[in-house]
Amino acid sequence: MLNIVIFGAPGSGKGTQSARIVEKYGLNHISTGDVLRAEIKNGTELGKTAKGYIDNGQLIPDALMIDILASVFDSFKDSKGVIFDGFPRTIAQADALKAMLAERGQEVSIMLDLEVPEDELMTRLIKRGQESGRADDNEETIKKRLVVYHSQTAPLIDWYKNDGKYCHINGLGTMDGIFADICTAIDKL
Numbered sequence: 001m002l003n004i005v006i007f008g009a010p011g012s013g014k015g016t017q018s019a020r021i022v023e024k025y026g027l028n029h030i031s032t033g034d035v036l037r038a039e040i041k042n043g044t045e046l047g048k049t050a051k052g053y054i055d056n057g058q059l060i061p062d063a064l065m066i067d068i069l070a071s072v073f074d075s076f077k078d079s080k081g082v083i084f085d086g087f088p089r090t091i092a093q094a095d096a097l098k099a100m101l102a103e104r105g106q107e108v109s110i111m112l113d114l115e116v117p118e119d120e121l122m123t124r125l126i127k128r129g130q131e132s133g134r135a136d137d138n139e140e141t142i143k144k145r146l147v148v149y150h151s152q153t154a155p156l157i158d159w160y161k162n163d164g165k166y167c168h169i170n171g172l173g174t175m176d177g178i179f180a181d182i183c184t185a186i187d188k189l
């Protein structure tokens with residue numbers, strides 16, 4: 001199985017590139033953001049809990065996220081592989097993902113880090129907020145999310161370097177150009 005972690009700040013293009021990877025390689029996509037937004041839309045207990053954190057630009061607690069992730073992962077039977085989009089976001093989540101995959105005789109194949117400058121992230125997210133109406137894509141919440149990204153999520157770059165899975169991708173450029181770089185990395189696996 002191919003287990004790909006797609007990584008980057010909010011607005012770095014994880015969702016955009018995941019859709020292309022899914023189509024070309026026939027993988028299953030786990031976007032934890034999409035899972036939580038669906039729960040919010042359906043008004044579930046989990047959705048209510050998640051909304052409080054998301055509206056404030058904060059991360060959902062690790063223990064809850066790790067449970068959700070494992071149950072979504074186990075819902076895919078005979079999968080060719082999975083793209084993890086939006087998970088892990090903390091060191092504790094990376095440890096948990098490694099343990100969860102190891103229990104199932106698997107491991108992360110590669111971590112793709114989409115690097116995009118901050119001013120470009122802000123421009124993209126403001127635009128996404130206007131077009132899609134995503135509640136957390138407003139300037140105030142985006143700023144909080146970027147602070148959380150730098151303090152809690154960016155340390156995963158060194159974590160994955162130490163684990164030998166890290167792959168840097170320049171996330172600035174055309175969507176096709178970025179996808180071509182991603183394919184080059186995946187095809188080497």
Ligand SMILES: Nc1ncnc2c1ncn2[C@@H]1O[C@H](COP(=O)(O)OP(=O)(O)O)[C@@H](O)[C@H]1O
Nearest residue numbers: 009010011012013014015016124128173174175
């Ligand atoms: N290479 C790119 N160049 C310009 N805009 C992009 C690029 N990739 C994605 N976008 C736009 O940036 C926004 C955020 O992309 P998205 O894939 O949702 O990011 P993430 O899932 O990492 O938050 C979207 O509105 C998308 O259309």
Ligand SMILES: [Mg+2]
Nearest residue numbers: 014015031033
């Ligand atoms: Mg996304």
